[in-house]
Amino acid sequence: VNTIIVELTKELAAIVGRPNLIVDREALMPFETDYTRRWHGEALLAVAPSSTDDVARVLSVCQAAGVGVVVQGGNTGLVGGAVPADEVVLLTRRLDVLEPIDSLASQVTVGAGVTLEAAQRHVRADGLDLPVDLAARSAATIGGMTATNAGGALAVRYGTMAAAVAGMEVVLGDGKIVSRLSGLLKDTAGYDLARLLVGSEGTLGVITRVRLRLIRHPTQRLVAVAGFGSLVDAARAALTLRDRLGPSLEAADYVDAAGVRLVRDRRRLPPPLAVESGHLLVIQVAGEDVESLLPVVSETLDAAGVTAVSVADDTSGRERLWTYREAVNESIGAQGLVHKFDASIPLGAIPEFAAETHEAVALVDPAATVVIYGHLADGNLHVNVLSPDLDHYRVEQALGQLVAQHNGSISAEHGIGIAKRDLLTLVRSDDDIAAMRAVKAALDPEGLLGRHRVLREE
């Protein structure tokens, strides 16, 4: 291995320059463990190319050496997709271009390594905004979000990254460069390869540039936190608001009582509502005149049996209310080991699924605490199992089975990575998986890109 690394170092340094290569074991550590601390592996080295052509050259060198490559953006993934396993880590951070905004098309092209926050700052200067937002915005990159088809709270209104991506440039596993950055609203000239890369989790190609659709930053935004006595009531409120507010509803997120407790402890916050409520709904309404929508909101919340509401229409008030939802992940992380399960559930089955989740986990591990939060109007629940003696395998089997019974998916927005590779058969047929393998072999014939991820090697 050492000879390979020495040789690789020489060849890669010739492409990116020695300062953009990391070989020191200690310096490599931040790239070898993910946020959950569940996933860990060793990197041969890390390399940070700064252009699409250099990415192609890096891949070609690695291929010639027969070493695997894993792409890493902000390392905010939760399924082990970006953690190396004796592979070269291709860092996207130098792919950081922020091109000028195309205001006629309402689009912008940015480098894959640009963080969500940097992209937001860039476009908000022009009164525009990105249609996707999520709590990890300071570290998560546009490339990583595209590769995982990230969702976040605004997906109920604008869709996931799949809807936000108007084009991309990518180096496929075999070194071919596919560049589709014209951002045309309609373009059916052959297969939509750019779209195929969305959600492919770095296993088909390395995304180097992304062209994003932008939205007009809403004139007014209002956030309300509403308490409910049951998830049934909270879900009814969320879906009715979706129907009645239409495009004015930007988010309808959920946190259970255990999640709120963890956030309050960690951030030392007062209760979000005057009345203790077991189930919290966080909604965001946007438009030219949000006040005119308040009657519909309060009517709907009342009809669903709301126990208390808190509303904010100024920036700091909105952020304060969102904290009860956005800080859950971080607060859970501070607790120690956790099993994270990102589930997509048909809308009608959400309350039943949540109740059965508690029962199923109690059977596997009676000492565990379950925290559920997520994007209610999308059917997207993040199940978190905290336990002093966590058995990942048994928990994930139990939850995977439950999801499949309800015709849900084992991944809504976190992806498959390594974590859920073996659960894929619960929601995809053998034919389906065989077809995915064929696509993988077509675009990455050597199989050196993101190997072991999404699809188990045969």
Next chain:
Amino acid sequence: VNTIIVELTKELAAIVGRPNLIVDREALMPFETDYTRRWHGEALLAVAPSSTDDVARVLSVCQAAGVGVVVQGGNTGLVGGAVPADEVVLLTRRLDVLEPIDSLASQVTVGAGVTLEAAQRHVRADGLDLPVDLAARSAATIGGMTATNAGGALAVRYGTMAAAVAGMEVVLGDGKIVSRLSGLLKDTAGYDLARLLVGSEGTLGVITRVRLRLIRHPTQRLVAVAGFGSLVDAARAALTLRDRLGPSLEAADYVDAAGVRLVRDRRRLPPPLAVESGHLLVIQVAGEDVESLLPVVSETLDAAGVTAVSVADDTSGRERLWTYREAVNESIGAQGLVHKFDASIPLGAIPEFAAETHEAVALVDPAATVVIYGHLADGNLHVNVLSPDLDHYRVEQALGQLVAQHNGSISAEHGIGIAKRDLLTLVRSDDDIAAMRAVKAALDPEGLLGRHRVLREE
């Protein structure tokens, strides 16, 4: 060939029943020529399976016999994609199931052979609507529209079929069945094979069922036809309306003076406006209270230099106004041979492209008449060249070059089919095309599905 047909007939009859097989030469004729009459070819026979499993069996028989298969829905395509070339025609018309509407998810699953009109009727009974609409609705099928990523007038508001498809069932070229019909709003469990099939024009698999996203049928709809002295003015009006009306603008279509003249002659209609206008913009506004939007509309039209406007908010009035746009294709078809070129152009370059189109065609064929219409706010222009002595090759080369010069696409919504196969290199790199070939080979390794279409055989 005859022995093959006799043998195929026997084997296919065993699958679908003899009445669902067409072998008679005269009976085959409707399936051998398309709407434009430019594309024509012979069918070995036509077969109409009624289930996904039967489609898989039909493909398997054809594969064993080594004969090519072309899928045909309503035969309303314009690029020769569904016309046979000594192939078996797989008719989707018996894939006609209309499943009950899932009102919680606002989705419905229908058979690929269901016409757009039948699907619209089905969902409108529940106060819902499809997010895609087009003039060929009585014949165009949901399967065909999905396979070609059809757009239509509403795409400015709801996107193309790519955005409307929530899932599908498909038999891949190699007989594998991929079924993704759960309609989850978020589902990132492996590659999005369903989405890859959208726009693949029947070359990767046979779409058998499609799950569609539905919209709430708007309470009120208003149509306005506005006249302008130049395309520059009309385009400015369309884009400003898009920005100012946001989700309330459902359509912003365009017809030039030549197009209006053809419609008026064919349908014996009065002029659409009191003042003769060279450039017609047809807009549709929808919402709960469209009257409140009228000031914005008239302000914007005035600022863009409108010459005359006609407005209708009742069903028959709206249809009457839409006729000036929707009957253009049919009126052109009645003129005889025509070269149809569906172009996607960056929004800022539309007027220039249109002007240069007239010049380029005049150089190639001074006797030709050019008719331009399309979806202005999407950058989607349908260029039609009518001439007594049409040279398709020279016209398409000229228009293809022009599109490429403006960083547009040679297909916005009609697809590549046979018509534009040789123009693909104008807008896709060699690497890109090679990657498409690899995907094709992965999912249809025998290469018997829709061969010669989209990608020229090597």
